[in-house]
Amino acid sequence: MYRPLTRFYPLIFNFFGVLVLVIPPLSAQENWPAAIQALKEQVRSNRGDENARNQLAIAHNNYAMVLGHEKKWEEATRQMEEALRLDRQNARFKENLSLVHLNHAYQLYQEPTRERYYQSYRHQEAKKLVGKALGLNSKLASAYVLLGDIEYDNQQLPRAKLAWQRAQRLDPAINGLASRLDRLGRESKVESDMKSVADLYFTLRYDDSVKRSTGVDIRKVLRQARVDVGRDFQHRPKHKIVVLLYSKEAFRKVRERAPEWASGIYDGKIRIPMPESQQDLGSVKKTVVHEYTHAVVHELSGGRIPHWFNEGLAEYQAAKYAKTSKPASSLRQALDADELVPWSQVESLFRGRSIDQVRLGYAQSHSVVAYLVQRYGFWHMPRLLKQISQGVSFEEALEKEFKSPVKRLEKDWKRWLPRFF
Template sequence: MSDPRALLVALLLCAGTALAADPLTYGTKAQQLITKGDFVQALEELKAATSRFPYDEELRRQLAFTYTELAKRDLQAGRFAPAAENFRQAHELLPGSRELGLMRGIALYLNKDYAAARDELLQAGEGSEPLVYLGKISYDTGDLPGALDLWRRAKELDPANKVLAGLIEKAERELPVESRMDRGYSSMFDLSVDAELPPGLSAEVLDALESAYNAAGADLGLFPTTRIPVLLYTKKDYSSVTAGPDWSGGLYDGKIRLPVGGITKLTPQLRAIIFHEFTHVLVAELTRGNVPTWLNEGLAEIEGRKEYVPRVPELRGNHLIPVAKLSGGFTGMAGAEAGLAYQQSYLMTRFMVDRYGWYAVQQVLKYLGQGNSMESAVAKALSDYSLDLNAVVREWRESLPGAGTGDAAQ
């Protein structure tokens, strides 16, 4: 007679094998992990399950959901390439979902992979949102008439969309000016120049842009791979297109825009502005736009002042603009206040670079790009120093002539 204990063990092993082979068991375990927010482990469970049960629709649906949740997290953290890949995986599991194709297209657009983004968005249907992003691709790559056509079609489908109305209004303001511009190119820049400007200026500007690409790129640790549009305007056209303040010497809004009317050759001042505005390109890409204005402008001033040092207002420790105010935009400031804002931003940022080094500043920008607040980004980047933003600002204030007491970070 066989050993009953051996028989019991064999039965238990068989039951365990049957249990492990049950799709419902995999699905239940994965759902528990999803409920806890552990999408990475849930993904591994579901990938193993679908490899064993490739035709189980519920497992495929759960796996697609998990890929989608991971993709959303990547998007929020500014990890656009991984987000696009996770949306692709989800879309392969649910090929009938136009929304997943649309989200992948958006992620590819944000990653500036314009060709792949366009292909994906064209398959996402004729809805308003695919048309908006197709228009953004056309706009970013210099096809302003094409962008307007796509946005107007989107507006017909979504007439109440105020953001879309703003895009159309902006493009309609730019088109009459840009349609008469001449074109120039270098290795990384697409230059559009008002036909009224001296023809020899284009080559000098392109040379300065390439120098800025190398110099600022080395400081910030980034060399963009996507071509960058640059537009040179007469001062009148610059004012009408940008609606910026009178004191504005340049603008970056996804394109570098420079008012250069009245000059016949590249001046040190214009070269400095080119370095300044190109730095904004790098900061925008590194931080995904999550950056306080004082740090953004401070870094741009550091690069620009390597080429030309302007006359600046004296700044003393007992006459400072609160850092909280400097974190917002400067465009609403009058000329004198704006001059102080730029100078204070420069001095604060210069202090950080000199005291902690470019690598630490690069780390601050990296953490901002991951969605951290400025306070958190500084604390993480300067953890070896055990410093937070308030402490950094306090040290900077103490280094100024006539330094007072208090906390400028408030």
């Protein structure tokens, strides 16, 4: 089950002051490089002109804000540092430089689609930038929120708690902060005594009772999933994925709003309830592959893939590990009754309260992926996800990748569907 954490980080900058007429009027007020060059000449020709010096500092600041909105962080940082060199005591300049660092950190943390950045590296760099931001403005509550998110994702729960609590003291009204702390409180009660297992590719934590009850080395299952899913998607994450193994009772405590029938969750971490006997280990392998697929899909798509198609990809991969791979009867019934749900509405099935609706959602999503793979080949899937990660809409990416309008794809899928059974 895919349940990404919803996190929104606003892009906020402050322009400071306006230029007075110490230079000839500009053809375009937004031409800050020209304004900066003219002001530099003014300062050089009038060494003691504090007004020109102040205006130059303001111009550097305002140009930095423009660059920030364009996400040109390195140049924005240089411009802000130059503004502070000219006016070291300007509190607004310090605040703005801290915001440049923070927004740069947001982007590094949130956008994993640039190939040269591995997640562990991005998190380290984002954490350094947060430190710089707080060094300039120790009351920047949103910086503590991001710091807590980074620590949480790396399973440093006590550090995450300290950061989020500091943010809450500074600004109790921050959206989503109370729910973060509530979730952390529930998880900490369960996970604080978990043991760790060393592994090259996963940060694996488990309750001792889980290991004793099953006797399974989950590392082998995870490594095989990494090989098999990685082969299909032509991608293996370079960072360690956090995997948490719970008893069934502990899983219920941390599950939050996930339904009773959920056999696993991926929310940035893979969470799996382990069976009480070896009889159910086959279903555990299927769950591991399903949730690991979510992790790969989330990384390749930048988290932009529709929920229903994400579940379809995970079900397609997990079906390879099922003893029987018969589609849910609900899909057969929907086909026979001519009640298949349009692709544009499949997402709503996962929000339904009826277990039958959810089962239909999983089965229909699985069938769509199976059709596209059988007709066109799986190699299209990572290409599709890459387009989506670059901001192309799902519908547009489908049409570009499969060279057909979505309505035609859907019509062809319906004709093919009886073969799925």
